[in-house]
Amino acid sequence: AQSVTQLGSHVSVSEGALVLLRCNYSSSVPPYLFWYVQYPNQGLQLLLKYTSAATLVKGINGFEAEFKKSETSFHLTKPSAHMSDAAEYFCAVSDDYQKVTFGTGTKLQVIP
């Protein structure tokens, strides 16, 4: 069975500060891992995905995530937060790249 745990349902950062959103996964096979972003009243949009190539994955809008097998983690980071980054972020895992299990989401607030 696959699952993800997102630590912190709400995270607040100051504009220009580092963004760190945490995600730990559980999977019986080498997983595919994803981060999606959801802006208010919109669907989810893919930020980045890990598919067993490079462990450091770069995505859109300056975000990146590092796959750490020893820690079963796939944390999302951005060096400098922008006001437009305020949204809800979902970590997700799949063992076959089709049936995806989503985390409960982390709402990111960016303080001016």
Add this chain to the structure above:
Amino acid sequence: DARVTQTPRHKVTEMGQEVTMRCQPILGHNTVFWYRQTMMQGLELLAYFRNRAPLDDSGMPKDRFSAEMPDATLATLKIQPSEPRDSAVYFCASGLAKETQYFGPGTRLLVL
């Protein structure tokens, strides 16, 4: 810019009424997913299809929900009869097998 479209975007109905939600996947995508998002449960996979055939509908309440793909350009999700606990945002997503899912904007359903 190809997008998944969903209609209606908002639906208010009374308990016991039939609700039909429609999704037009991105042209060429062979896999279609239906998700439900609520505050309490987060994002749940209800069902998904590949090449119009249902692959998994284990997340869907069978007694009142049904999902179909009459053709490659249309997926439908029906609730009959609807109940207040069905109030949620319903998302459709499409993709190619083993590739990223693209989400529609969702149908916001309120059952009174």
